[in-house]
Every structure is written in C-alpha cells, then in structure tokens.
Amino acid sequence: MNLHRRSQLREQLRATAPRWMQLAQTHGTPLLVLEPQRVARRLRELQSALPGFEVHYAVKALSHPVVLSTVAICGAGFDVATRGEVDLLGRLGLPLHRSIHTNPIKKPADIDHAYAAGIRTFVVENVAEVQKFAGRPGDIDLLVRLAFGNPSAKSDLSSKFGVVPADAELLVKHVLTGGVGFAGFSFHVGSQSSSTEPFRRALQHTLDLTGHIEAALGVPTRTIDIGGGFPVSYREQEPPITEIGDIVDDVLGARRGEFRLLCEPGRFLAADCMTLLTTVVGTAERAGRTWHYLDDGLYGSYSNVMTEDVHAPILALTELTGQSEPTLQPVTLAGPTCDSADVIARDYPMPGLTVGDVLVSPLMGAYTAVTASRFNGIEATPIVMG
Ligand SMILES: Cc1ncc(COP(=O)(O)O)c(C=O)c1O
Incomplete structure (x- = not known):
C-alpha cells in the first residue's frame, strides 16, 4: 500500500475511529462492524453508472x-x-x-x-x-x-x-x-x-x-x-x-x-460495508523481524487473503486518532492459529505496536466472513451494527 493511499484512508476513516474504539471496548475483538447504509450508497453509485440495468446482488459475497x-x-x-x-x-x-x-x-x-x-x-x-x-x-x-x-x-x-x-x-x-x-x-x-x-x-x-x-x-x-x-x-x-x-x-x-x-x-456492493477490528495479542522478534500476532487471521475474517489473494488495508487505530503522521516500520502480521501459513501480511508498514493495540481493516465485507472457517476451534468473528 503506497503512502498516498494510506493517508487517503486515514482521512476517510478518522471520523469513525472513536466509534470503533467504543465498539472494541464494549464487545471485545475480533469484531466485524457492519454499516448497511454503505451498501445502499454503493448501490446508488452503481445504478447511476449503469442506468437501466437491473441489479442482482450476488448473495455469496456476504x-x-x-x-x-x-x-x-x-x-x-x-x-x-x-x-x-x-x-x-x-x-x-x-x-x-x-x-x-x-x-x-x-x-x-x-x-x-x-x-x-x-x-x-x-x-x-x-x-x-x-x-x-x-x-x-x-x-x-x-x-x-x-x-x-x-x-x-x-x-x-x-x-x-x-x-x-x-x-x-x-x-x-x-x-x-x-x-x-x-x-x-x-x-x-x-x-x-x-x-x-x-x-x-x-x-x-x-x-x-x-x-x-x-x-x-x-x-x-x-x-x-x-x-x-x-x-x-x-x-x-x-x-x-x-x-x-x-x-x-x-x-x-x-x-x-x-x-x-x-x-x-457482489464485491462492489458488499466490500465497503464491514470493518474488522482486531487486537495485537502477542509480539516477537524473529530472525531480525518484528512479528505481531492478531486475534483474527487467514482461517477467519482474512480468508480472502488465502482464497482470492485479496488484501484489505490494515491500520492501527492510533493512526486514526493521533494528530501526527506516525513513523512506519515493516512488520509481519500473523493470525491466531497454530498454522505457519496463517500470516496476513509480510513486510507491511505499521507504526510501533504493543500488545493490546487495536488494528482496523476497512473494506472487509466481501468474501471474508462467508469463507471463514472454525479451524483450531476459533469461533466465527461476531458481527455488530456500526
Ligand atoms: C455467477 C457470478 N455472479 C456474480 C458474482 C459476483 O462477483 P463479484 O463479487 O466479483 O462482483 C460471482 C462471483 O463469483 C459469480 O460467480
């Protein structure tokens, strides 16, 4: 993700960050926050770009x-x-x-x-x-x-x-x-x-x-x-x-x-309507690289990384609430299962993180919750209204 796209996303998401912080505190994480009005907005965009088309939402996406x-x-x-x-x-x-x-x-x-x-x-x-x-x-x-x-x-x-x-x-x-x-x-x-x-x-x-x-x-x-x-x-x-x-x-x-x-x-209507909140549950230095282990991963909501090679942005909640541009360092972000394949992102730029920090992935509505598994006995990530 280039720096321009990252700052664009920060600007777009900043206003919602306090609400996400509150939801993470109330429900815990991992948590998918669903905002159905975003589906309606996308549908209007599509209808105005494709006038006269009957829209049939692909249910499989979400x-x-x-x-x-x-x-x-x-x-x-x-x-x-x-x-x-x-x-x-x-x-x-x-x-x-x-x-x-x-x-x-x-x-x-x-x-x-x-x-x-x-x-x-x-x-x-x-x-x-x-x-x-x-x-x-x-x-x-x-x-x-x-x-x-x-x-x-x-x-x-x-x-x-x-x-x-x-x-x-x-x-x-x-x-x-x-x-x-x-x-x-x-x-x-x-x-x-x-x-x-x-x-x-x-x-x-x-x-x-x-x-x-x-x-x-x-x-x-x-x-x-x-x-x-x-x-x-x-x-x-x-x-x-x-x-x-x-x-x-x-x-x-x-x-x-x-x-x-x-x-x-499918994706065009659904992607934008869910945001994933995860927490850093552990960190480690491994062969000179920093790893952060999250409470959701490839066998859960990030299933789209594995099934379709689609990568949603990941930002720290503090990036959205802080006033200054954070310094970013490449890290590895891994999921909670015991499988070594459960790595969400490698060499991914993040600000300094410690255990307990909340991360935000927007655009997590399509082909995420629907393709998630219960591998390792991990329950489906709950979905709440935003
Ligand atoms: C027949 C059919 N229609 C629609 C869709 C939705 O596609 P997309 O989510 O890329 O818009 C799919 C996705 O696999 C499909 O197989």
Missing part, C-alpha cells in the same frame, strides 16, 4: 440478513447460486421473483426448488445443463454463459465456467431444439478485475454474437447480463465504476434499448 434486506429495500434483486441461498431469501421473506439463478452447473432438483420459489431466469453453459431443462415449465428463461479470459482479475472464472463464443451458436441451437426459452447471454469477467478493458471486450463480443445468432438461427437476444467483477480499491486505487459505465455506454450505443440489461455485483 449473506448477512441486514445486507440482503438493505438490497431489497433499495429495489434491487438477487443473484443466487445454491439451494441454501434460495432458502435464505425465502426465510427472510425477500423477493425471490426479483432473483436470478446463475450457477451454471446444478442438480435438476435444485432447478425445481428454485423454480418453486419463484425464480425464472437460469444460466447454462453446456449441453448436459441444457438437457436438464427439457420438459420443464415454458416460462423459464435461459441465459447462455460465455467465457472470456481475464488475467487482470483476482479470480478468473472463465477457467471453470462458460462456453467459448465460437461454440455458443451450437449451444443456443440445443436450447432451441430442446424447447426451452432462450433469453440471451451472460458473462462474468472475473472477480476484482483491475482493468476495465475486459468489460469492453466481453460486451463487444457478446453484442457481435447477438447479431450472428439472429442471422444464423433467426432468434433475437432479449437479455444481456454483464455479471459482476467490478473492482474495489483495497490497498491500491482501482478504476472507478463510472469508467465501466462509460465503456458500457460506448459499446451498447444506440442498441441499448434492444435488451433487458442485468448485472450481478
């Missing part, structure tokens, strides 16, 4: 009921991928008819379950998946998931899912001959895409494909789903969502009105 209710209250829908996510929305009384099911590979029983819950839009990516829809109700809309590689994404989903555009026509033919409703195409450029060009490339290819499919098979494409992948500025500044909005405007141009347009943001 499935906390308060987050899901906030999304629904703000008028957006959901992107679900499993029976458990369908059931969760059902239990919370959230609008399943405003949801799409985007898991390209699923059990037939899960299709029936989602359909019975009110979901009508599903995704396929190969012939075996298309066959699962044969004989199912006629009001199902299928999206064919396209694969576009993206080396600038933290998690390039095209290696696991999607049909390459050259094979898409054959798959659409299978959809049509199977008597299933072909709605259009979806893609996902990969999670945390630090370049916006993959959005341009994927959308342009998809648009070209719609013309080809209409000419070759005589069917119009009604829906285009541009997926998720919108980046979040963690330790580095990433392109703003407006840049993606401009690309979408540019590529769609006058054809915008032809399509029902969907997106499936």
